[in-house]
Amino acid sequence: MDDISxxxxxxxxxxxxxxxxxxxxxxxxxxxxxxxxxxxxxDVEEIELETDFLGFKLRxxxxxxxxxxxxxxxxxxxxxxxxxxxxxxxAMAVGSQRAALLDESLVDTFAVVRKKAPTAYIIANIGAAQxxxxxxxxxxxxxxDMIEANALNIHLNPAHEFSQMAGDLKFRGVLQAIKRVSExxxxxxxxxxxxxxxxxxxxxxxVEEGLVKAIxxxxxxxxxxxxxxxxxxxxxxNGFKADxxxxxxxxxxxTVVSLIEVKSGVDVPVIxxxxxxxxxxxxxxxxxxxxxxxxxxxxxxAVSHGANALKAYLSVLIEQLxxxxxxxxSRSLKDLKRxxxxxxxxxxxxxxxxxxxxxxxxxxxxxx
Ligand SMILES: Cc1cc2nc3c(=O)[nH]c(=O)nc-3n(C[C@H](O)[C@H](O)[C@H](O)COP(=O)(O)O)c2cc1C
Numbered sequence: 302m303d304d305i306s307x308x309x310x311x312x313x314x315x316x317x318x319x320x321x322x323x324x325x326x327x328x329x330x331x332x333x334x335x336x337x338x339x340x341x342x343x344d345v346e347e348i349e350l351e352t353d354f355l356g357f358k359l360r361x362x363x364x365x366x367x368x369x370x371x372x373x374x375x376x377x378x379x380x381x382x383x384x385x386x387x388x389x390x391x392a393m394a395v396g397s398q399r400a401a402l403l404d405e406s407l408v409d410t411f412a413v414v415r416k417k418a419p420t421a422y423i424i425a426n427i428g429a430a431q432x433x434x435x436x437x438x439x440x441x442x443x444x445x446d447m448i449e450a451n452a453l454n455i456h457l458n459p460a461h462e463f464s465q466m467a468g469d470l471k472f473r474g475v476l477q478a479i480k481r482v483s484e485x486x487x488x489x490x491x492x493x494x495x496x497x498x499x500x501x502x503x504x505x506x507x508v509e510e511g512l513v514k515a516i517x518x519x520x521x522x523x524x525x526x527x528x529x530x531x532x533x534x535x536x537x538x539n540g541f542k543a544d545x546x547x548x549x550x551x552x553x554x555x556t557v558v559s560l561i562e563v564k565s566g567v568d569v570p571v572i573x574x575x576x577x578x579x580x581x582x583x584x585x586x587x588x589x590x591x592x593x594x595x596x597x598x599x600x601x602x603a604v605s606h607g608a609n610a611l612k613a614y615l616s617v618l619i620e621q622l623x624x625x626x627x628x629x630x631s632r633s634l635k636d637l638k639r640x641x642x643x644x645x646x647x648x649x650x651x652x653x654x655x656x657x658x659x660x661x662x663x664x665x666x667x668x669x
Contacts, residue, residue: 304467305400306407310372311533316598317605321529323550328522328576329557332648333585336641341630348626349633350619354593355489355515355570357422357451360390361619362587362634366519366574366597367426367454367493371400376410381608382600383417389615392593394424394454394493398444399431408447415448424491425450429457430469432478438485445488452488454517455479458495460553461526464546466534476511483512493517496524496575498554501566501655508567515570517595518560521553523576524598557589558651564590565662580621584629587637590666639667 315321350361365382369375379395386393395414401407414423425444427436432455445453457475462468483490492499492513498520499507507513531546554562556575564571573586574595583594596618603614631637644652644659652659 305403306372309369309396309400310374312529313369313372313374313378313601315529315532316524316601319532321524321532322598323522323525323528323576326521326551326553326555328520328582329555329648329651330522330576330582330585332644332646333557333589334643334645335585335588335625335629336643337628338630341627343627343630343632345623345627347632348623350623352592352634354392354422355452357392359392359422359593361622362583362593363615363619364392364394364572364574364593364595365600366517366595367394367396367424367456368597368601369396370398370411371396371407372410376413378601378604379410380413380417381604381611383414383421383423384608385604385611385615387418387421389612390421391615392422392424393418394595395426395448397426397428397456398447399428399436401447402436402440402444411447422451423448424452424454426454426456428469429455429475429479429492430462430472432482433471433474438482441482441486445486450488452515453482453486453490454493455482455490456493456495457499458526460497460549461495461530464527464530464542464549466530466537466539466542476506479507479511479513489514491515491517491572493572494519494575496526497521497552498556498559498575499563500554500559501562504563505566508569513569515572515592516563516567517572517574518556518563519595520556520559520573520575521551522556523578525550527552555648555651557585557648558655560586560589560591561652561657561659561662562655564666565657580618580623581625583618583622584625584637585642587634588629588640588642590638
């Protein structure tokens, strides 16, 4: 098994055992307040969580974010994730399919997802840096066909690549490569970060020049890939790389800030992810304009105890979301997008510094 496959396994192992989350650069959900309604005038049983994402119906606005594949252990994880996603009517993205494009024996670690989730919304995944010089449109088609994907994630991860031993450091030409792929393939392209967020300026370029159909902000505040790579480098005795990577452990645009920046810049569906840890976080993200909410690390940790543990974890999350909807008098996700929101503290400062008129943003969101 090659280096990429082993690295994938090491990533999972580190994410399961170590503290890989940000602590200083938080998501910003703590600065978002949904105004409580003591007179909701609805019954909990009326609350409807169904949603539509890029023309596909989901039973709840939840995505298991891109994580794995490319190693036998990853097949087991993908199989359980897919089984739960199918049963619960949610969406799921697979991890980078690079390893399987280079080694056919690893294809089934991804293909198992479609076998276990024949009707679910499944997203393929490839790194933007690998589209420059490594893979062409035919490889991307192979990745999509491998899992009969409904959409393609192209991940932008410059901080991760920079922190990684032997990371891919050539990012010149990435936007053109994304455009080439978007023009050639039949499924929509969703560009995502991997935990450092996406700015308004980059979102505008991605949508206008890169023909991207949706954006997953994957902001800062949750899993830190620079932290993961620092831990990996330290384990392998590469003190130089570990010391460099550690400085970026808390790098990035907080998830809430990124969500508002992107949503205020482009008119495409947006997935809020990066450090989403409760159904209340989900409700806040949707109230701020997110169309879907993505979760990676907690899903990995839950599924490491089996499919039932993941199901139990997601059921709690969904019930928390329902609770937040009840307490804001929201019968539907559409209603939730119109509730009163207060933004305080660091998020307010960030947005003011970045020239976002918060009140106008919240007013416009209500008018849609
Ligand atoms: C074990 C693991 C592997 C990951 N692998 C990928 C990947 O291959 N491709 C990708 O786009 N994102 C990958 N991610 C990033 C997640 O999709 C997500 O953007 C990030 O972890 C932030 O979400 P979280 O805070 O909920 O974990 C991975 C995350 C985890 C935890």
